[in-house]
Amino acid sequence: MDQPINLGEKLGLLSEHWSPRVVAEMNDYQFKIVKLEGEFVWHSHEETDETFMVLSGSMRIEFRDRVIELGEGDLYVVRKGVEHRPVADAECSVLLIEPKGVVNTGEAGGDLTAKNDVWI
Amino acid sequence: MDQPINLGEKLGLLSEHWSPRVVAEMNDYQFKIVKLEGEFVWHSHEETDETFMVLSGSMRIEFRDRVIELGEGDLYVVRKGVEHRPVADAECSVLLIEPKGVVNTGEAGGDLTAKNDVWI
Numbered sequence: 001m002d003q004p005i006n007l008g009e010k011l012g013l014l015s016e017h018w019s020p021r022v023v024a025e026m027n028d029y030q031f032k033i034v035k036l037e038g039e040f041v042w043h044s045h046e047e048t049d050e051t052f053m054v055l056s057g058s059m060r061i062e063f064r065d066r067v068i069e070l071g072e073g074d075l076y077v078v079r080k081g082v083e084h085r086p087v088a089d090a091e092c093s094v095l096l097i098e099p100k101g102v103v104n105t106g107e108a109g110g111d112l113t114a115k116n117d118v119w120i
Numbered sequence: 121m122d123q124p125i126n127l128g129e130k131l132g133l134l135s136e137h138w139s140p141r142v143v144a145e146m147n148d149y150q151f152k153i154v155k156l157e158g159e160f161v162w163h164s165h166e167e168t169d170e171t172f173m174v175l176s177g178s179m180r181i182e183f184r185d186r187v188i189e190l191g192e193g194d195l196y197v198v199r200k201g202v203e204h205r206p207v208a209d210a211e212c213s214v215l216l217i218e219p220k221g222v223v224n225t226g227e228a229g230g231d232l233t234a235k236n237d238v239w240i
Contacts, residue, residue, distance in 0.1 A: 002186075004194040026169040026197045026217065029149070049146040066122075074124040077146045097146065097217065 007033065007055055011093050013120055018112050020096055020104055021120035032096040033120065034104075036088040043108035044083045050098045051077050057092030061085070127153065127175055131213050133240055138232050140216055140224055141240035152216040153240065154224075156208040163228035164203045170218045171197045177212030181205070 005023045010033050014021055018040060020032035036059055052061065058071045061078065062085040070076055078084050105113040125143045130153050134141055138160060140152035156179055172181065178191045181198065182205040190196055198204050225233040 004188060004190050004196040006191075007193045007195060024171070024195055024197050026171045027200075027219070031171070031195065051144070051146045051151070068124060070124050071126075073127045075127060075144055075151065076124040077144050080147075099147070 005031075007095060010120055011035070011055065017091070018104065019114045019118075021118055023120060025100065028100050029097060030100045030102075030117075032098075034094050034096055035091055036086055036094060037091045038088065040086045041105055041108050041110050041112055042083055042085045043106035044081055045078075045098075045102055045106045046081050048080050048099050048102060049077050050080075050096065050102065051075065052086070053095040053097070055093040055095055057088065057090060059086060059088040059092040059094065062087055125151075127215060130240055131155070131175065137211070138224065139234045139238075141238055143240060145220065148220050149217060150220045150222075150237075152218075154214050154216055155211055156206055156214060157211045158208065160206045161225055161228050161230050161232055162203055162205045163226035164201055165198075165218070165222055165226045166201050168200050168219050168222060169197050170200075170216065170222065171195065172206070173215040173217070175213040175215055177208065177210060179206060179208040179212040179214065182207055 010023050017035050017037045020034040022030045022032050024031040053075045054070045061068045130143050137155050137157045140154040142150045142152050144151040173195045174190045181188045
C-alpha cells in the first residue's frame with residue numbers, strides 16, 4: 001500500500017448493501033467497508049471478535065438480551081460466539097475490522113452471505 | 121464492553137500529545153486514540169504492522185524514501201519493520217489499531233515512550 005485509503009472515497013464506489021469490501025490489510029486482519037440497510041440475519045462468529053465502526057448514519061446491533069445503538073463515530077466490538085443481528089432503518093456506512101476469512105453471515109449462511117475477500 | 125465507544129467523546133478526554141490511550145480491544149488487538157503535534161521519533165515495529173486512521177486534522181508519515189500525507193478519513197497501514205516518523209504541523213487526532221503490547225516508540229525508545237496499555 002503506497003497511498004492512504006480514503007474511506008469516504010471508497011464508500012462512494014460501493015452501492016450494494018450487506019456486501020463488505022476490503023480496503024486494507026494489517027497483519028492477518030482486514031478493514032472492510034460495508035453499507036447496511038434493513039435487517040441482517042442472526043449469526044455469530046465462533047472464532048473471533050468483530051469490530052463495527054460507524055462512518056455515517058446510524059444502526060443498531062441486536063443481541064438476544066439487549067440492543068446496542070450506534071451513531072457516527074461510534075465503535076463497538078461484538079465478542080466471539082455471541083449471536084447478533086445488525087439492523088439499519090436507513091442506509092448506514094460501517095467500517096468492519098476482523099481477521100481475514102471471516103464470512104459476513106458467520107455460522108448462519110443464507111442468501112445474504114457475501115463473497116469473501118473482495119477488494120474495492 | 122456493554123456500551124459503544126464514541127471516539128469524539130474519548131478524544132475530548134485526552135489532552136496530552138503522543139500518549140496513546142486504549143479505548144477498546146478486539147481479540148489480542150487494541151484500538152488507541154492519540155493526539156499528535158510536532159515531530160515524533162524515527163522508529164519501527166519489528167513484529168507487526170500498525171494502522172493509522174485520522175479522525176481529525178492532518179499529519180504525515182515520513183519514511184526514509186518518501187512521505188505519506190494523511191487527512192481526515194484517511195487510513196494507512198505502516199508495514200512491520202519499516203522505519204517511520206509521524207509528524208503533525210498542527211494537532212491531529214488519530215485512531216491507532218495494532219496488537220496489544222506495541223510500544224509507541226517501537227525499537228527506538230527515548231523520552232516520548234509512553235506507558236503502555238493505559239485506558240481512557
